[in-house]
Amino acid sequence: MTSDIDTALERAIALVRRSAMPEHPDTSRGYLDLLGGDDAPRPTVAQSAMNNRIVAAIYERLWRPAGVAAMGFYGLSPAAERQKAADDLHLSGSQRVLDVACGPGNFTSFFGSRLNGDGIAVGFDISKPMLDMAARENRNAHAAYIRGDARHLPFDDGTFHGVCCYAALYLVPEPFTVVREMLRVLAPGGRVTIMTSYTRENLLVREAITMGAKSIGVRMFDRSTFPTMFADAGLTDIHQQIHGIAQFVSARKP
Numbered sequence: 001m002t003s004d005i006d007t008a009l010e011r012a013i014a015l016v017r018r019s020a021m022p023e024h025p026d027t028s029r030g031y032l033d034l035l036g037g038d039d040a041p042r043p044t045v046a047q048s049a050m051n052n053r054i055v056a057a058i059y060e061r062l063w064r065p066a067g068v069a070a071m072g073f074y075g076l077s078p079a080a081e082r083q084k085a086a087d088d089l090h091l092s093g094s095q096r097v098l099d100v101a102c103g104p105g106n107f108t109s110f111f112g113s114r115l116n117g118d119g120i121a122v123g124f125d126i127s128k129p130m131l132d133m134a135a136r137e138n139r140n141a142h143a144a145y146i147r148g149d150a151r152h153l154p155f156d157d158g159t160f161h162g163v164c165c166y167a168a169l170y171l172v173p174e175p176f177t178v179v180r181e182m183l184r185v186l187a188p189g190g191r192v193t194i195m196t197s198y199t200r201e202n203l204l205v206r207e208a209i210t211m212g213a214k215s216i217g218v219r220m221f222d223r224s225t226f227p228t229m230f231a232d233a234g235l236t237d238i239h240q241q242i243h244g245i246a247q248f249v250s251a252r253k254p
Protein backbone atom coordinates (compact mmCIF):
# COMPACT_ATOMS: atom_id res chain seq x y z
CA MET A 1 0.00 0.00 0.00
CA THR A 2 1.32 3.49 -0.85
CA SER A 3 1.71 5.72 2.23
CA ASP A 4 1.03 9.48 2.32
CA ILE A 5 4.80 9.99 2.55
CA ASP A 6 5.42 7.94 -0.62
CA THR A 7 2.69 9.90 -2.38
CA ALA A 8 4.39 13.17 -1.39
CA LEU A 9 7.68 11.96 -2.88
CA GLU A 10 5.90 10.89 -6.07
CA ARG A 11 4.31 14.35 -6.29
CA ALA A 12 7.71 16.00 -5.88
CA ILE A 13 9.30 13.72 -8.49
CA ALA A 14 6.51 14.53 -10.95
CA LEU A 15 7.71 18.16 -10.89
CA VAL A 16 11.23 17.29 -12.08
CA ARG A 17 11.88 18.15 -15.70
CA ARG A 18 11.88 14.97 -17.79
CA SER A 19 15.36 15.70 -19.23
CA ALA A 20 16.79 15.93 -15.67
CA MET A 21 15.47 12.52 -14.60
CA PRO A 22 17.94 9.64 -14.64
CA GLU A 23 16.90 6.45 -16.40
CA HIS A 24 16.79 4.66 -13.02
CA PRO A 25 15.82 7.23 -10.37
CA ASP A 26 17.41 6.55 -6.97
CA THR A 27 14.94 6.99 -4.10
CA SER A 28 16.55 4.36 -1.86
CA ARG A 29 17.39 6.88 0.91
CA GLY A 30 13.86 8.29 1.14
CA TYR A 31 14.48 11.19 -1.26
CA LEU A 32 15.18 11.50 -4.98
CA ASP A 33 18.95 11.65 -5.47
CA LEU A 34 19.81 13.35 -8.76
CA LEU A 35 23.55 13.46 -8.06
CA GLY A 36 24.20 9.77 -7.54
CA GLY A 37 27.31 8.88 -5.61
CA ASP A 38 28.94 12.28 -5.99
CA ASP A 39 29.71 13.88 -2.66
CA ALA A 40 28.89 17.56 -2.40
CA PRO A 41 31.85 19.89 -3.01
CA ARG A 42 33.58 21.02 0.21
CA PRO A 43 35.61 24.04 -0.87
CA THR A 44 35.23 25.92 2.45
CA VAL A 45 34.92 25.33 6.19
CA ALA A 46 31.24 26.29 6.00
CA GLN A 47 30.52 23.87 3.13
CA SER A 48 32.38 21.05 4.88
CA ALA A 49 30.25 21.55 7.97
CA MET A 50 27.09 21.18 5.86
CA ASN A 51 28.34 17.80 4.64
CA ASN A 52 29.17 16.45 8.06
CA ARG A 53 26.90 13.83 9.66
CA ILE A 54 27.39 15.18 13.18
CA VAL A 55 26.53 18.72 12.13
CA ALA A 56 23.49 17.40 10.25
CA ALA A 57 22.39 15.51 13.37
CA ILE A 58 22.61 18.55 15.66
CA TYR A 59 21.77 21.19 13.05
CA GLU A 60 18.17 21.90 13.95
CA ARG A 61 18.51 21.84 17.74
CA LEU A 62 21.99 23.26 18.32
CA TRP A 63 23.87 24.45 15.21
CA ARG A 64 21.20 26.71 13.75
CA PRO A 65 20.17 28.32 17.07
CA ALA A 66 23.87 29.09 17.70
CA GLY A 67 24.14 30.59 14.20
CA VAL A 68 21.04 32.69 14.76
CA ALA A 69 22.51 33.98 18.02
CA ALA A 70 25.78 34.81 16.24
CA MET A 71 23.84 36.69 13.55
CA GLY A 72 22.17 38.76 16.25
CA PHE A 73 18.49 38.06 15.76
CA TYR A 74 17.74 36.34 19.06
CA GLY A 75 14.28 37.95 19.07
CA LEU A 76 13.04 35.67 16.32
CA SER A 77 12.47 32.12 17.63
CA PRO A 78 12.74 29.17 15.20
CA ALA A 79 8.94 28.96 15.23
CA ALA A 80 8.58 32.68 14.51
CA GLU A 81 11.13 32.46 11.71
CA ARG A 82 9.28 29.56 10.06
CA GLN A 83 6.01 31.43 10.44
CA LYS A 84 7.55 34.53 8.86
CA ALA A 85 8.76 32.51 5.87
CA ALA A 86 5.31 30.91 5.42
CA ASP A 87 3.59 34.31 5.75
CA ASP A 88 5.99 35.96 3.28
CA LEU A 89 5.19 33.17 0.78
CA HIS A 90 1.42 33.53 1.45
CA LEU A 91 1.49 29.78 1.83
CA SER A 92 -1.81 27.90 1.76
CA GLY A 93 -3.93 25.13 0.27
CA SER A 94 -2.61 23.06 -2.60
CA GLN A 95 0.35 25.24 -3.54
CA ARG A 96 3.72 23.95 -4.74
CA VAL A 97 6.61 25.35 -2.69
CA LEU A 98 10.34 24.93 -3.17
CA ASP A 99 12.69 25.16 -0.17
CA VAL A 100 16.13 25.71 -1.73
CA ALA A 101 19.11 24.50 0.37
CA CYS A 102 16.65 23.01 2.83
CA GLY A 103 19.26 21.37 5.09
CA PRO A 104 17.55 18.77 7.34
CA GLY A 105 14.09 20.00 6.29
CA ASN A 106 13.46 22.21 9.32
CA PHE A 107 11.44 24.66 7.20
CA THR A 108 10.21 22.22 4.53
CA SER A 109 8.23 20.05 6.96
CA PHE A 110 6.56 23.14 8.47
CA PHE A 111 5.61 24.36 4.98
CA GLY A 112 4.21 20.88 4.25
CA SER A 113 2.13 20.96 7.43
CA ARG A 114 0.51 24.18 6.17
CA LEU A 115 -0.61 22.63 2.86
CA ASN A 116 -3.46 20.34 1.91
CA GLY A 117 -4.94 18.63 -1.15
CA ASP A 118 -2.22 18.20 -3.76
CA GLY A 119 -0.01 20.80 -2.08
CA ILE A 120 3.66 19.89 -1.86
CA ALA A 121 6.73 21.42 -0.25
CA VAL A 122 9.88 20.22 -1.99
CA GLY A 123 13.09 20.46 0.03
CA PHE A 124 16.12 20.68 -2.25
CA ASP A 125 19.71 20.32 -1.05
CA ILE A 126 23.12 19.09 -2.19
CA SER A 127 24.18 17.38 1.07
CA LYS A 128 23.53 13.69 1.66
CA PRO A 129 23.90 13.93 5.47
CA MET A 130 21.38 16.80 5.58
CA LEU A 131 18.87 14.98 3.38
CA ASP A 132 19.32 11.73 5.30
CA MET A 133 18.20 13.67 8.40
CA ALA A 134 15.34 15.26 6.45
CA ALA A 135 14.14 11.85 5.27
CA ARG A 136 14.37 10.47 8.82
CA GLU A 137 12.76 13.33 10.72
CA ASN A 138 11.00 15.80 8.48
CA ARG A 139 8.90 14.01 5.87
CA ASN A 140 5.14 14.28 5.92
CA ALA A 141 2.13 13.95 3.63
CA HIS A 142 3.02 17.26 1.94
CA ALA A 143 6.82 17.43 2.28
CA ALA A 144 9.42 15.50 0.27
CA TYR A 145 13.07 15.94 -0.71
CA ILE A 146 15.32 16.02 -3.76
CA ARG A 147 19.12 16.03 -3.82
CA GLY A 148 20.69 18.26 -6.44
CA ASP A 149 22.68 21.44 -7.05
CA ALA A 150 20.68 24.65 -6.67
CA ARG A 151 22.78 26.28 -9.38
CA HIS A 152 20.87 24.11 -11.86
CA LEU A 153 17.34 23.57 -10.56
CA PRO A 154 15.80 20.58 -12.39
CA PHE A 155 12.37 22.17 -12.81
CA ASP A 156 10.61 23.93 -15.67
CA ASP A 157 10.05 27.68 -15.59
CA GLY A 158 7.16 28.75 -13.37
CA THR A 159 6.74 25.42 -11.55
CA PHE A 160 6.31 26.79 -7.99
CA HIS A 161 3.89 29.17 -6.27
CA GLY A 162 6.51 29.92 -3.63
CA VAL A 163 10.29 29.66 -3.41
CA CYS A 164 12.26 30.01 -0.17
CA CYS A 165 15.98 30.05 0.53
CA TYR A 166 16.97 30.63 4.16
CA ALA A 167 20.48 30.62 5.62
CA ALA A 168 22.28 29.38 2.51
CA LEU A 169 23.04 32.10 -0.06
CA TYR A 170 26.02 33.20 2.02
CA LEU A 171 27.71 29.82 1.65
CA VAL A 172 26.81 28.59 -1.85
CA PRO A 173 29.57 29.22 -4.41
CA GLU A 174 27.41 31.18 -6.92
CA PRO A 175 24.60 32.84 -4.95
CA PHE A 176 23.36 35.01 -7.81
CA THR A 177 23.06 32.01 -10.13
CA VAL A 178 21.00 30.31 -7.42
CA VAL A 179 18.71 33.34 -7.06
CA ARG A 180 18.26 33.58 -10.85
CA GLU A 181 17.27 29.91 -10.86
CA MET A 182 14.83 30.49 -7.98
CA LEU A 183 13.15 33.32 -9.91
CA ARG A 184 13.05 31.22 -13.10
CA VAL A 185 11.10 28.39 -11.44
CA LEU A 186 8.71 30.83 -9.69
CA ALA A 187 5.26 31.08 -11.31
CA PRO A 188 3.68 34.45 -12.16
CA GLY A 189 1.85 35.64 -9.04
CA GLY A 190 4.18 33.56 -6.86
CA ARG A 191 6.34 34.78 -4.00
CA VAL A 192 9.98 34.42 -3.10
CA THR A 193 11.59 34.84 0.30
CA ILE A 194 15.24 34.71 1.34
CA MET A 195 17.20 35.07 4.55
CA THR A 196 20.90 35.72 4.24
CA SER A 197 23.79 37.71 5.70
CA TYR A 198 24.04 41.49 5.90
CA THR A 199 26.91 43.85 6.59
CA ARG A 200 26.44 47.30 7.94
CA GLU A 201 27.34 50.30 5.80
CA ASN A 202 30.00 51.45 8.29
CA LEU A 203 33.23 50.76 6.40
CA LEU A 204 35.35 49.57 9.33
CA VAL A 205 32.67 47.27 10.73
CA ARG A 206 31.95 45.96 7.25
CA GLU A 207 35.60 45.18 6.50
CA ALA A 208 36.10 43.40 9.84
CA ILE A 209 32.97 41.24 9.52
CA THR A 210 33.55 40.52 5.84
CA MET A 211 37.13 39.37 6.38
CA GLY A 212 36.22 37.13 9.33
CA ALA A 213 33.30 35.59 7.45
CA LYS A 214 35.34 35.08 4.27
CA SER A 215 37.97 33.06 6.15
CA ILE A 216 35.36 30.34 6.84
CA GLY A 217 33.66 30.60 3.45
CA VAL A 218 30.75 32.86 4.40
CA ARG A 219 29.91 35.77 2.13
CA MET A 220 28.39 39.02 3.39
CA PHE A 221 25.86 41.04 1.36
CA ASP A 222 24.94 44.70 1.61
CA ARG A 223 21.48 46.16 2.05
CA SER A 224 20.76 46.88 -1.61
CA THR A 225 22.00 43.73 -3.42
CA PHE A 226 18.89 41.55 -3.27
CA PRO A 227 16.18 44.25 -3.37
CA THR A 228 17.93 45.63 -6.47
CA MET A 229 18.25 42.18 -8.03
CA PHE A 230 14.54 41.52 -7.42
CA ALA A 231 13.52 44.93 -8.80
CA ASP A 232 15.71 44.44 -11.90
CA ALA A 233 13.99 41.07 -12.46
CA GLY A 234 10.63 42.89 -12.49
CA LEU A 235 9.43 41.68 -9.07
CA THR A 236 7.04 43.81 -7.02
CA ASP A 237 6.02 44.05 -3.31
CA ILE A 238 9.68 43.97 -2.29
CA HIS A 239 10.10 43.98 1.50
CA GLN A 240 13.32 43.88 3.48
CA GLN A 241 13.93 43.46 7.21
CA ILE A 242 17.33 43.69 8.85
CA HIS A 243 18.03 41.84 12.13
CA GLY A 244 21.63 42.00 13.41
CA ILE A 245 23.82 40.72 10.59
CA ALA A 246 20.93 38.96 8.85
CA GLN A 247 18.51 40.25 6.23
CA PHE A 248 15.11 38.92 5.15
CA VAL A 249 13.92 39.90 1.67
CA SER A 250 10.65 38.87 0.03
CA ALA A 251 8.92 39.79 -3.22
CA ARG A 252 6.19 38.84 -5.70
CA LYS A 253 6.53 37.91 -9.36
CA PRO A 254 3.84 39.80 -11.32
Ligand SMILES: C[S@@+](CC[C@H](N)C(=O)[O-])C[C@H]1O[C@@H](n2cnc3c(N)ncnc32)[C@H](O)[C@@H]1O
Nearest residue numbers: 050101102103125126127130149150166167168
Ligand atom coordinates in the same frame (compact mmCIF):
# COMPACT_ATOMS: atom_id res chain seq x y z
C1 LIG B 1 22.81 26.43 6.84
S1 LIG B 1 21.93 25.24 5.89
C2 LIG B 1 20.34 25.98 5.74
C3 LIG B 1 19.23 25.04 6.09
C4 LIG B 1 17.84 25.68 6.22
N1 LIG B 1 17.45 26.35 4.99
C5 LIG B 1 17.78 26.64 7.38
O1 LIG B 1 17.41 27.82 7.19
O2 LIG B 1 18.08 26.26 8.50
C6 LIG B 1 22.63 25.55 4.29
C7 LIG B 1 22.37 24.42 3.29
O3 LIG B 1 22.80 24.83 1.99
C8 LIG B 1 23.12 23.65 1.29
N2 LIG B 1 23.82 23.95 0.03
C9 LIG B 1 25.04 24.49 -0.11
N3 LIG B 1 25.36 24.59 -1.43
C10 LIG B 1 24.29 24.08 -2.11
C11 LIG B 1 24.00 23.92 -3.51
N4 LIG B 1 24.87 24.30 -4.46
N5 LIG B 1 22.82 23.38 -3.85
C12 LIG B 1 21.92 22.99 -2.89
N6 LIG B 1 22.14 23.14 -1.57
C13 LIG B 1 23.30 23.69 -1.19
C14 LIG B 1 23.96 22.90 2.32
O4 LIG B 1 24.09 21.53 2.00
C15 LIG B 1 23.15 23.14 3.60
O5 LIG B 1 22.27 22.09 3.88
